[in-house]
Amino acid sequence: MIKLNNITKVFPSKNGVVKALNDVNLHVKKGEIHGVIGYSGAGKSTLIRCVNLLEKPTSGTVSINGVEMTSMSQEKLRKTRQKIGMIFQHFNLLKTATVYDNIAIPLKLLGYDKKEVETRVDKYLGIVDLLEKKHTYPSQLSGGQKQRVAIARALSQEPQILLSDEATSALDPETTNSILDLLLKINEELGITILLITHEMNVIQKICDYVYVIENGDLIEQGTAINLFTNPKEKTTKKFLNTISQRKLSDSLIEQLKLNGTVTRLTFIGENTGQPLLAQLSHRFKVEPNILTANIMELKNGIVGNLVIHLVGESQEVANALKFLDDNGVSTEELEGKTNE
The missing domain is CATH 3.30.70.260 (ACT domain)
Known part of the structure; x- marks a missing residue:
């Protein structure tokens, strides 16, 4: 479903260049949930933005469903992105628009008629359990409810892939669990492939099939969640495990x-x-x-x-x-x- 081959991303700086990603390879199979975990500055946000080419790799290729995206025209890339939904840490909702309009406006811009827009808004607000809030404003919602609106907005374009950029890091533990349960529901019931980035090991623990550990732009370890939790190799992986289990003794x-x-x-x-x-x-x-x-x-x-x-x-x-x-x-x-x- 998602293939990143030899992805390198370099940013210019005053002191030369900064290599955010270094020869990264990643393969997410259809219908699975894969997680990328790393500390701040490890390169994980750059990595996920390369998937939908919000960041264009300096070198390497990105393929979705077997179609190579890095050489696409801008017009074809825009159409392909419609099948890749994305949710963010800070929700990115329009403050002056109702919940309904936050979901409806992108659909209207894509040319959907009024009836189809209404059908989709109601359908996906129902999936995230917020149908009764469709005429309220973001300021009247909790953080978890705002994230549910953002998820409904991403789902309304009926993507095949959902990208999650630290979607739970601004939420309390109880709300985080409810959002993770929702992502599991979306994956299981709608068959949507999910790639998420996080610095929270409990997120990986709860919903991921496969895990990548990133450090200083390098993928230093990867494997099934079971394998990484039972047999971590790298020091960074072990540190993350220490945050959720009492593995460490002095x-x-x-x-x-x-x-x-x-x-x-x-x-x-x-x-x-x-x-x-x-x-x-x-x-x-x-x-x-x-x-x-x-x-x-x-x-x-x-x-x-x-x-x-x-x-x-x-x-x-x-x-x-x-x-x-x-x-x-x-x-x-x-x-x-x-x-x-």
Whole structure:
């Protein structure tokens, strides 16, 4: 559905040039939700704006449904963009227009007749649960309601792709969850492919099938949400995971505990999260497990559990216990104070 091939974007500056994106490759399959996560200045906003060519790449190609866009004429590009909806962090609603007109005006500019405009406005306000607000003004709405209007406006052109540029970062946690539930509903019921950018790991956790981690213009890690949550490779990815799960222990605590035992992170996936495997260790082996941190995270496509435990026992018994866990589908990682993320 969306293919970015070797995308590089360079901006001129007083001190030469700034490379916002460096040889980025990205492929979003039809009907999936993909997320790009990174800190401020990582290049993620530039990346998403390259998808609909609001930013033209310095080099590389952008293809939508197999059609290469970077060489299109402006007229053809405008028509293609009509199938790519976009929602923004700050809603971008007209303050002096009603909810109805905020959605209707773009449709009128595209040449739709009055009846079709009314039909679409009512249909998509119904989908976002705001039909009763269509004659109110943005100033009378909450932040979450404003974002729902913006989503209805994007949907009213009936796009195949929806781009989300930090759409929840200005919202409180409860409202964020409601907007994420709405995006899931749109994806499942309307079959719309979604590409979003965010700096919030809980957004990735809740709705994404696939994740890209971007840093200084480079895609440094990518994979399914399950894979990234269970086996992160890069330091930046691990830092993001630390914001939603208790994965991190202090170096000094790890060093202290390792004097008389082993500190290990266990990762459980799916059905293994409900198995009493840890309870079996002390019965099967001469070890004493002590739980230091624990959590269970529900992702869009599965459940992941994390435990950090302190195992006390003879080295061979500890090794046998860890092998038992590995054999039962539990990933184990011995933590070292110097390398703990």
